[in-house]
Amino acid sequence: MQLQSQQESFPLKKAAGGTAFGIILAISFSHLLNDTLQSLIPAIYPVVKQSFHLSFTQIGLIAFTFQLCASLLQPVIGHYTDRKPQPFSLSMGMGVTLCGLFFLSFAPNFAWLLIAVGLIGVGSSIFHPESARVAFIAASEDNRGLAQSIFQVGGRVGSALGPLLAALIVVRFGQAHIWWFGMLALIAIAVLFRVGQWYQRNLHLVNAHVHAAAEGIHAAMPGRKAAFAVGILMVLIFSKYFYLASMTSYLTFYLIAKFHVSIAVSQMYLFIFLVSVPFGTMLGGPLGDRFGRKYVIWFSILGAAPFTLALPHVNLLWTAILTVFIGLTLSSAFPAILVYAQELLPGKLGMISGLFYGFAFGMGGLGSALLGVLADHTGIIYVYSICAYLPLIGLIAAFLPRIRNLAKQ
Secondary structure (H helix, E strand, O other), X not given: OOOOOOOOOOOOOOOOOOOOHHHHHHHHHHHHHHHHHHOHHHHOHXXXXXXXXXXXXXXXXXXXXXXXXHHHHHHHHHHHHHHOOOOOHHHHHHHHHHHHHHHHHHOOOHHHHHHHHHHHHHHHHHHHHHHHHHHXXXXXXXXXXXXHHHHHHHHHHHHHHHHHHHHHHHHHHOHHHXXXXXXXXXXXXXXXXXXXXXXXXXXXXXXXXXXXXXXXHHHHOOHHHHHHHHHHHHHHXXXXXXXXXXXXXXXXXXXXXXHOOOHHHHHHXXXXXXXXXXXXXXXXXXXXXXXXXXXXXXXXXXXXXXXXXXXXXXXXXXXXXXXXXXHHHHHOHHHHHHHHHHHHOHHHHHHHHHHHHHHHHHHHHHHHHHHHHHHHHHOHHHHHHHHOOHHHHHHHHHHOOOHHHXXXX
C-alpha cells in the first residue's frame, strides 16, 4: 500500500520497503546550506587571525568553542526527540545559526567571535540529530547507506563551498560581508519547514519502522556486544576527526609555512581537499549496503594511512594530489559508521545520531584546540608529521561484528 497525497510537496515513503528520495534530497540540500555556513568558520581563520592579532592557540579555541557547542547538545536533543519528536526543530535550529552569522559579521573582538561561533554550533546541534533521523526513516532497509550518503554528501559539498565563498567574498570584502550568507540560512529555513510538515504527517510510520528494525537486531545481538561495537566506532571516529581537524583548520597555515603561498592560494588548495570529500562520502554508503559496513569502515580509515604518512615529505603538487586521496578514503567512513550504529540501536535513532555527530564534532574541536597548542610550541609542519599515524588506529575495525548476517539469523 502506497501513501500519497496531492498536497505533499515531497513524495511519501511507502509503508513497506519504499524510499522517499524527495525527502532525502531535500534534507541533503539543507545539509549543504547548513555546512556551507558552518565551514565559513575555519575558512576565515586567516582573516580573523590577522585582523584581531590572534595566536594559533586562540584559533584553536575558536574551533573548540564551535565544536563543543555543536557536540554536547546533540545526544541530549536526540534523546529528547526520540521520546517526543519535534518535526519543526530543523527550521528552528537554522534560525539559531542565522543569529550566529549576524554576530560573526559584526563581532568587534575575540569574545564576540566566541559567542558567534557558539551560536552557530548550537544551531548545528539541533539540525543534525533530527535530519539524520529523517534520512534513516525515509529510506528502505536496503537503501539506508545510500540515503545516508545522499544526506551527508550535501554537507560535504557545503563544507567545500564555504572556503571557496569565503575566499571570493570575505577575504576580498571583509568580515562584515559574512552577513550576505544569511540568505542561505533563510532558504534552508523554508526547505526545512516543508520537510517538517512531511515528517509531522508521517509520524505514524516512524514508530512502526523503528520498532520492527529494533526487534530484528536485538534478537540477534546481545546488548553488551552492541555496546562493545559502539565503543570501537567511537575510537574510529576519534582517529578520523582528529586527522580531519588538522586538514580543515590548519592546512592553509601548513601550505603558507612550507610552500610560502598566499592566503587565497592556500584556501584554493583547501577547497581541492574539501571537494574530494563528497565523492568519498557518496561511495561509502552504497558500498556498505552492498559489501557490508564493517569492511567499508575498515578500508576507509586504515586505507588513508599510506597517503597521510607520505604527505609531510612531498612537494606542493603531490601535496594537492595526496590530500584528494586522503579526502576520498577518510570521508567514505562516516556514512557506514553512522548507519552501522543506527542499526545497532534502531530504537534510539535520535540519540545515536546525535551521539555520533556530537562526538565527531567534539573530536574535531578538541583536535583543533590541541593541535593549535602543539603548532605554537613545535611549528605547524611538525603537527602533520605526528597526525600522519592516526589512520593506523583503523586496524581495530577488525573486531566489529557483521550486523547484516546477525540480523538475518
